[in-house]
Amino acid sequence: MKKILIAFDGNHFSKGACEFVKTVNNMSPVLVVGAFLPQVDYANLWSYSGGGMSGPLFVPLVESENSEQVKENMKKFESFCDKHGIEFRVHKDFYDFALPELKKESRFADLLVVGGETFYANLGTDDPNDYLKDALHGVECPVVVVPEKYEFPQINILTYDGTEDSVFAIKQFAYLFPEFTDNKTILVYVNEKAGTGFPEEVSIEELTTRHFKDLTLLRVNENPKKYFKTWLQENQGAIVVSGAFGRSAFSRSFKKSFVTDVIREQRLPLFIAHN
Secondary structure, three states: OEEEEEEEOOOOOOHHHHHHHHHHHHHOOEEEEEEEOOOEOHHHHHHHOOOOOOOOOOOEEOOOOOOHHHHHHHHHHHHHHHHHOOEEEEEOOOOOEHHHHHHHHHHOOOEEEEEOOOOOHHHOOOOOOHHHHHHHHHOOOOEEEEOOOOOOOOEEEEEEOOOHHHHHHHHHHHHHOHHHOOOEEEEEEEOOOOOOOOOOHHHHHHHHHHHOOEEEEEEEOOOHHHHHHHHHHOOOOEEEEEOOOOOOHHHHHHOOOHHHHHHHHHOOOEEEOOO
C-alpha cells in the first residue's frame, strides 16, 4: 500500500488531484494524507523574495490552521474520501512557512500529488507559478502534477536524455505504479543533432523492457520543439515522466524548462522524480 500526500493551499481545492488518487486507489488501495497549507501572505511576497523571484520563496502565512477556508477544504477532502472508500488522514500543522513544512511531510510519503492549476495560483501570473516551482524542487519524494481536467493515463511517455535523473525517474515511476506498466509506453529521446542515437541504448532498453510490456523507442532529432509539442497534443490520455525540474537536454531543446512547458501548455499529468 502506498502513502500518497495531497497538498491543498488555503484558497483552492484541486478536484483533479483527488480524482487521480481515487482512480489509483481503485487499482490498488492507498493511504492518502491531505496536507492543508494555510493562505500565504502574497501581499508581502515581493519584500520576502528581495524584490524578485530569484531566490527560495519563503512566504509568511496570514491565517491560522483553524481558518474557515482551510476547514472547508478539509470537509471537501474528507467527504470525497468517505464517498469513494479511500483510507485517509488529515495533516494541518503548518505554523511557520508552508514550503519547509511540506518538504518535511514529503519525507514520509511515497508520492506527492498537487493540482498544477490551483497550487498557490494567486501568487503569480506564470503557470506553473513560482511557489509550485519551489515545491517541485524541494520535496523529498516523487511528485505527480495534474491538471483539473484530463484523461486518466493509458499511455506512459518516458522522457530520456541519458542523465542520471532521467533514468532515476523512470525507475521510480515503474516501482510506484506497477499498475501502469501494462500501458502502451514510449521512451522518448530528444536531440537536435541529426543522426544522434540513444545514449547507452542497450542499457536503457534492457532496463525499460523489464518493466514495461508494450515499449516503443522514439528518437526526435528534427525541430524537436515543434514536433514534440504537436506529438504530445496527439497523445491525450498520457502521463509524462521526467527527471529533475531543470536544464536537461529536453529543457535545452525547448529553450526553457520542459517541465514548465508540459504543465502550462500540454495539460497532461506529469510525474517528476529526482535524486
